[in-house]
Amino acid sequence: MRRNQGCHQLDHQLARRQFLAGAASGAVGLGLLGSPANAEKIKGQHKRVLQLYLQGGVSQLESWDPKPGTEYGGPFRAIPTSVPGMHISELLPYTAQRMHLLSIVRSINLKTNDHGQGRLFMEKGRRAGEFPYVGSIASKYLAPANSELPGYIHISTRGLNDSTAAFLGAQHAQLKFEGVKPPKNLAIPKGLDQTTDARRVQLRQQFNKQFGRGRTKSMTESFDASFIQAAKLMGRKSFFEKPPAQKDLERYGTHDFGRNCLLARALLENDATCVKVTHHGYDSHAENFNFHLEQLGEFDKTFAMLLDDLHERGLLESTLVMVYSEFGRTPKINVRYGRDHWGTAWSIALGGCGIQPGAIIGKTNEKGTAVADREVDAGHLFHTYLQALGIDSTGDHEIAGRSIPIGDPTAQAIKELLA
Amino acid sequence: MNLRSIQRVVCLATLIVAVMDLPLFAEVPLHQQIDSLVGVGNEQFEKNASKPADDATFLRRVTLDLTGTIPSVDEVHAFLNDQSTDKRTQLVDRLLASPEHARRLQYFFDTMMMERRRDKYIPAAQWRNYLRTSFSENKPWNVLVHEILSADGTDEKTRPAAKFLLDRELKAEEVTRDLGRVFLGRDLQCAQCHDHPNVNDYLQRHYHGLNAFLNRSYLFKDPKTKKASIGEKAEGLVSFTSVFTKEEGKTAPRMLDLPEIADPPMPKDPYKVKPAKNVRSVPVYSRRLQLANAMTNPTNVAFQQNIVNRLWAMMMGRGLVEPLDMWHADNPPSNPKLLNLLTESLRKNKYNIRLMLREMALTKTYQRSSHVAKDAKIPEETSFSVALLKPLSPEQLAWSMMQATGLTEKTLHSLKAKQSKADAKKGQKKTEDPQWQEEALHDALSRNVTAFVTTFGIVGAQTSQFDASANQALFLRNGPLLQSWLVPSKNNLTARLKKLKASDQIAEELYLSVFSRHPNKMEKAQVAAYLNETQAQSNQGLQQLVWAALASDEFRFNH
Numbered sequence: 001m002r003r004n005q006g007c008h009q010l011d012h013q014l015a016r017r018q019f020l021a022g023a024a025s026g027a028v029g030l031g032l033l034g035s036p037a038n039a040e041k042i043k044g045q046h047k048r049v050l051q052l053y054l055q056g057g058v059s060q061l062e063s064w065d066p067k068p069g070t071e072y073g074g075p076f077r078a079i080p081t082s083v084p085g086m087h088i089s090e091l092l093p094y095t096a097q098r099m100h101l102l103s104i105v106r107s108i109n110l111k112t113n114d115h116g117q118g119r120l121f122m123e124k125g126r127r128a129g130e131f132p133y134v135g136s137i138a139s140k141y142l143a144p145a146n147s148e149l150p151g152y153i154h155i156s157t158r159g160l161n162d163s164t165a166a167f168l169g170a171q172h173a174q175l176k177f178e179g180v181k182p183p184k185n186l187a188i189p190k191g192l193d194q195t196t197d198a199r200r201v202q203l204r205q206q207f208n209k210q211f212g213r214g215r216t217k218s219m220t221e222s223f224d225a226s227f228i229q230a231a232k233l234m235g236r237k238s239f240f241e242k243p244p245a246q247k248d249l250e251r252y253g254t255h256d257f258g259r260n261c262l263l264a265r266a267l268l269e270n271d272a273t274c275v276k277v278t279h280h281g282y283d284s285h286a287e288n289f290n291f292h293l294e295q296l297g298e299f300d301k302t303f304a305m306l307l308d309d310l311h312e313r314g315l316l317e318s319t320l321v322m323v324y325s326e327f328g329r330t331p332k333i334n335v336r337y338g339r340d341h342w343g344t345a346w347s348i349a350l351g352g353c354g355i356q357p358g359a360i361i362g363k364t365n366e367k368g369t370a371v372a373d374r375e376v377d378a379g380h381l382f383h384t385y386l387q388a389l390g391i392d393s394t395g396d397h398e399i400a401g402r403s404i405p406i407g408d409p410t411a412q413a414i415k416e417l418l419a
Numbered sequence: 420m421n422l423r424s425i426q427r428v429v430c431l432a433t434l435i436v437a438v439m440d441l442p443l444f445a446e447v448p449l450h451q452q453i454d455s456l457v458g459v460g461n462e463q464f465e466k467n468a469s470k471p472a473d474d475a476t477f478l479r480r481v482t483l484d485l486t487g488t489i490p491s492v493d494e495v496h497a498f499l500n501d502q503s504t505d506k507r508t509q510l511v512d513r514l515l516a517s518p519e520h521a522r523r524l525q526y527f528f529d530t531m532m533m534e535r536r537r538d539k540y541i542p543a544a545q546w547r548n549y550l551r552t553s554f555s556e557n558k559p560w561n562v563l564v565h566e567i568l569s570a571d572g573t574d575e576k577t578r579p580a581a582k583f584l585l586d587r588e589l590k591a592e593e594v595t596r597d598l599g600r601v602f603l604g605r606d607l608q609c610a611q612c613h614d615h616p617n618v619n620d621y622l623q624r625h626y627h628g629l630n631a632f633l634n635r636s637y638l639f640k641d642p643k644t645k646k647a648s649i650g651e652k653a654e655g656l657v658s659f660t661s662v663f664t665k666e667e668g669k670t671a672p673r674m675l676d677l678p679e680i681a682d683p684p685m686p687k688d689p690y691k692v693k694p695a696k697n698v699r700s701v702p703v704y705s706r707r708l709q710l711a712n713a714m715t716n717p718t719n720v721a722f723q724q725n726i727v728n729r730l731w732a733m734m735m736g737r738g739l740v741e742p743l744d745m746w747h748a749d750n751p752p753s754n755p756k757l758l759n760l761l762t763e764s765l766r767k768n769k770y771n772i773r774l775m776l777r778e779m780a781l782t783k784t785y786q787r788s789s790h791v792a793k794d795a796k797i798p799e800e801t802s803f804s805v806a807l808l809k810p811l812s813p814e815q816l817a818w819s820m821m822q823a824t825g826l827t828e829k830t831l832h833s834l835k836a837k838q839s840k841a842d843a844k845k846g847q848k849k850t851e852d853p854q855w856q857e858e859a860l861h862d863a864l865s866r867n868v869t870a871f872v873t874t875f876g877i878v879g880a881q882t883s884q885f886d887a888s889a890n891q892a893l894f895l896r897n898g899p900l901l902q903s904w905l906v907p908s909k910n911n912l913t914a915r916l917k918k919l920k921a922s923d924q925i926a927e928e929l930y931l932s933v934f935s936r937h938p939n940k941m942e943k944a945q946v947a948a949y950l951n952e953t954q955a956q957s958n959q960g961l962q963q964l965v966w967a968a969l970a971s972d973e974f975r976f977n978h
Contacts, residue, residue: 128592129608130879150889163878169886170877185893189902192959200963203949207971210942211978214790216797219808219885220972226887227970230896233889400884402606402745410662 045318047353047389048268049138050310051276052303052323054295056283057118057346059329059339060368062089062292064104064347067368072331075289083358091296094304100358101307101316102323102351103417107362107371110327110343110378115283118326118343123164125382125407132172132397133164134322134385135274137406139172141391143273148232150175153267155260156278167399171226174276180259182240186233201231239266251305257298261306268315282325286336310352320388321352331368345371348381354388356419379411387413449764450781456757457784457803467795468804472788474499475936476978477507481780482935483811483977484734485514487523488818491828492931511780515773518857521555524772526814527733528554532567532583532601535878540572540647541582549579559770560726561715564602568711572648573699585647588638595630600744602714603675604725620747623659628673631657632710639699653689653702672706674719680709717766721746727761727775728752734779736807736977737800753801789978809977810885817871820969821864823933824904825911832910834859870900895970905962916961922947925961933968 059074061067066078066089078087081099088096088104095102112118117127124131132140139151152164154174165173175183188197204227212220244252244262252258257279264275279299284291303323310316328346329339345364351357362374386393386407393407458464472480478498482490490498498510514520525547533546553563572581587593592611599607610618610626634657639650658669671679683704694700714722724746732738739752752758761775768774779785789806791797798804811819821827838859839846849855874894877886895901907914912932919925926946930938938946946964953960968974 128590129596165877165886166879167884169884170888170891171886173877173888175889183890183893185890185897187897189897189899192963196953196959196963199949199953200967203964203967204970206945207967207973211971211973214793214795214797215808215978216800219810219976222885223810223887223972223975226889226892227896229889230892233893234897401742401750 045315046144046271046273047138047142047318047320048272048315049135049142049274049276049320049322049385049389050264050268050306050352051135051274052299052321053276053278054282054299054323054325055278055280057115057325057327057329057341058282058296059284059288059292060106060346060364061329061331061339062091062289063296064088064349065106065364065368066090067331067366070367072333072367072369074333076292086358086360089296091292092300094301095307098304098307101311102321102349103355103357103359103361104347104349105361105376105381105414105417106347106364107374107376108328108343108346108348108378108381109371109375112343113327113341115326115341118341120162121378122324122326122381123162125379125411130163130166131404132166132168133162133174134382135174135276136165136168136172137386137391138274138389139165140168140397142389144271147271147273148236149267149270149272150229150233151273152276153177153272153274154276154278155179155263156276156280157256157260158278158280167397167402167404171222171229177240177263179256180240180263182237183233186237186240188234201227236270239270252302253298255298255302258302261302265306265309268310268319269313284329284338285334285340286338288329288333288337288339290337307351316352319352320354320385321350322385323349345369350384350388350417354390354419356417359417361414361417374414376414377411379408380414383407383411383413384417387418448781449760449778452760453757453778454783456754456760457782459783464802464804467798469788469791469795469806471783471786472806473936474506476788477786478510479935480806480977481507481511481785482514483815483819484809485511485523485776485780486517486519487526487812487815488519488822488827489935491822492928495931495935507786508781511777515777518555518854520773521551522857522861524554525551526812530812530876531729533586534597535872535876536586537878539586539588541579541585545579546582554772557771557773560765560772561722561770564722565711565715568714569708571707572646581649584633584636584649585638589633589636589649591630591634594633595626598629598710598714599626602725603721604728604740604744604746605675605721606744618745618747618749620749623661624668624670624673625675627657627659627668628670628675628679631670631672632706632713634706635702636707641699642697648699649707650694650699651702651705651707652694652700653685653704672709672713674713674716675721677713677718680706680713682706720762723762723765723770724758726770726772727758727765730772730775730779731761734776734785735803736809737803754803806978811975811977813871813875814868815977816875816975817868818864819974820901820904821867823912823969823974824965825913825915825932826867826904827860827864829909829911830863831856831860834863867900874898901966901969905965907958907962912965913961916965917958922950925950925964929964929968933965934973 061072061074062076066076066087067073068077077090079090079093079096080086081088081096083099086099086104088099110118110121112121112127121127123133125134133152135152135154143151151172152174155177157179163173165171177183188194208220208224240263244259248262249258252262257277260277264277267275279295281295282291307316307321310319310321325346325348327341327343330342332339334340345368362376363372364370365372383393391406393413394409395406396403397406454460458468475495475498478490478495482488482494498506503509528550529543529547533543566577566580567583570577570581572578572585583597584594587597592608595611596606596608599605605621605625607621607626607629610621610623635652635655636649637651638647640647656669657671658667660667671681673679686703689703690700691703692698692701713719728738728740729743732741732743739754739758740746740750741753764778765771765775784803785806787804787806789808791805800807818827835850838850842849874891904911905913907917912928916925916928919928923943926938926943929946930936930942949964950960953963
């Protein structure tokens with residue numbers, strides 16, 4: 001039982017964490033600034049999204065909104081960050097040194113404690129109904145027409161398959177990667193060589209040419225485009241199979257999340273529009289502190305390295321970074337040292353494209369039990385993400401004869417967060 | 420009276436006689452009335468409209484629309500060789516009477532009503548069985564919907580019908596929205612919190628009027644049996660506040676702008692079964708039971724318009740109102756007279772779906788080619804002067820591919836043999852029964868259908884747009900399922916092709932099996948050229964020839 005560790009060991013690990021935090025702070029400023037050469041590259045880059053989804057509900061108290069020394073604060077301390085006056089949990093020492101690239105929203109109230117409802121609300125910006133996910137919207141409005149990759153790629157190691165595109169259509173639905181494994185059916189069928197494969201595809205096009213004469217093209221074009229996209233993915237098969245460089249693995253970590261984030265980086269570098277990486281396992285009803293120690297321990301350094309790389313490559317200015325969950329965790333600690341579901345007062349972190357860095361939006365009360373200032377919900381956040389990306393979220397989707405408001409018309413963006 | 424006026428009188432008299440005579444010769448059939456409203460007979464229209472589809476195209480189209488699969492090679496031969504003048508009518512009637520037709524409608528209406536959502540309380544198999552049985556006995560649409568909206572899940576006999584409400588857990592935002600969309604053709608979702616921002620006709624009171632039928636109902640889970648059913652309270656009003664204007668409103672149950680249905684005076688004891696812990700409460704007066712009546716009431720024209728519009732879209736590829744659930748003043752029907760004709764006829768024919776589909780299939784409008792003549796401009800989709808392409812549903816695609824590759828026939832053959840062996844006495848006779856065949860085949864091959872639904876099915880809102888994704892193309896291109904059907908085995912398509920020597924024969928067999936038509940000269944030459952090139956590896960050559968045809972646009976669409 002790896003997760004069910006005794007107190008002694010917890011103490012031991014804590015000490016180690018403190019050491020690491022100290023070591024990291026020494027590195028501030030080195031290699032974190034974008035080089036001027038990269039600035040040129042940014043121009044003309046299309047906007048994109050990196051979503052890091054901490055599935056299950058990360059504890060705001062053990063991450064972005066620590067309350068050390070209070071009734072529900074838990075055992076961890078708050079540490080200073082690269083933004084003067086901003087403190088986050090000591091479980092995120094690497095991230096703490098990069099907070100000048102990020103901002104925190106501490107005053108989210110979703111009014112739901114249900115995994116499914118919270119997740120859908122955070123993705124769709126609506127409490128109910130068939131609406132597209134942020135990733136599908138990005139795919140629809142941001143992906144270049146000649147894109148080499150599908151607009152919305154989700155790297156995850158588990159099931160959950162939603163209808164993410166709603167009325168935006170199948171081509172904007174998430175293409176799911178099971179970890180770093182390439183998508184299904186990427187390889188030519190057994191027994192077929194390249195020549196035969198190329199010939200059959202050519203034959204297919206020959207059939208189509210005759211059929212297309214004197215007929216409307218829109219539907220056949222969409223069908224044919226899916227084959228072109230499939231071929232592009234197949235052409236990049238080696239890209240999925242290429243093992244990451246040892247140096248990168250050392251920095252990101254050899255665990256699944258490290259590998260998945262390396263793949264995310266590669267995808268973003270290759271002009272993917274929205275890449276979502278799910279880090280599973282934050283539903284800590286028991287042993288919340290051990291859980292977070294371990295989970296965030298894995299998350300922190302990997303995320304920090306990814307952030308560094310995007311920044312150094314000049315990608316951060318065109319990439320919206322979202323670190324989010326479906327809700328947070330109860331301030332009250334239950335009898336199993338766990339924290340339960342809590343959509344009432346929790347936090348997320350945002351950064352990159354269109355986001356004012358180094359800001360803290362809203363706050364919770366002293367014990368962290370309620371929002372004390374600037375309450376927002378997923379509807380407001382949704383407008384914020386989209387406007388950061390330059391999408392007018394108050395406009396409409398114009399789909400096949402219907403106009404559907406892109407964001408919830410009763411919610412607005414968090415203006416002070418927009419750069 | 421001059422000569423001209425005499426003529427006029429005579430003409431008038433003839434006309435009156437003709438009109439009065441009409442009932443004796445029976446009314447003009449609905450399909451002809453439809454055609455004349457679309458424009459048939461109008462010189463200008465006829466000039467631009469595309470020609471009638473040939474027999475092979477018609478056979479493929481109508482077999483797909485009415486039975487959900489392409490025809491077999493034998494059926495193509497038989498139909499093309501049939502010399503009778505009314506063979507299209509005969510075909511339509513034969514298809515409508517087949518067990519496959521009930522299955523096709525089961526798929527179609529299941530997708531329409533449940534939108535491929537995951538199972539909650541009523542197993543999909545029971546619900547689908549209920550739908551299929553209903554369609555095989557041609558249950559009128561109003562009767563079917565009445566059953567679906569009045570079942571509460573407590574009676575085992577009617578329980579499957581409760582899936583629409585139960586699997587949505589009686590959640591207001593889901594049930595109300597879907598009642599509006601699926602049965603009334605109006606997506607009132609945005610009118611939940613305020614009058615619709617873009618659609619002037621969609622008011623908050625419409626949404627809440629529908630919601631008021633159900634706001635007293637709740638999902639009841641029996642602690643003993645664990646079964647879910649619908650309970651209801653005797654009280655509860657619907658009031659709403661606009662999030663924009665803060666205006667407040669109240670409404671009793673109502674269908675859009677039809678009058679509110681007032682509650683009767685509350686009796687002293689308002690419950691048949693009182694609410695208590697672990698008890699399903701049943702009021703004396705049920706608002707929920709008013710829903711089925713109000714929905715299917717003859718005054719509810721939206722209900723009738725919605726179904727004829729959906730059946731029209733199923734057959735013609737596009738609704739008279741499109742999107743199907745965006746019915747409002749700024750999005751009027753493209754042909755209001757035609758819509759009225761269809762709606763009236765539905766009422767007159769007692770909500771007979773089969774009859775409606777029959778008449779649509781017999782129209783010249785339906786039977787037109789999807790090709791426009793050389794140099795002609797492609798006309799507006801709303802004119803219905805050219806047949807529109809219809810993407811095959813996941814189920815149609817699966818069954819058609821299994822039919823084309825010979826898997827269907829091969830499987831049926833072995834199912835028959837197995838049955839005959841297992842039951843020496845009656846087995847063979849049983850296997851001749853079309854109903855037995857349909858069900859046995861369906862059970863044997865349903866996993867393949869599921870694989871297609873998983874890849875091509877879209878959960879949630881139906882749109883008329885066609886969208887294809889990279890996953891779908893990869894599934895077709897490289898997926899092991901389709902590849903396995905291409906391997907020569909017994910008497911399947913590639914095995915049959917392998918036995919043929921001449922490339923002309925191969926082209927014939929391929930085109931009849933996959934495209935349900937003969938190839939033309941150029942197409943034969945194309946097949947010959949391909950075979951010539953791939954001779955060295957003829958095994959893969961033939962398999963990939965079949966693949967290219969199956970993955971082509973011509974196969975992907977009903978045209």
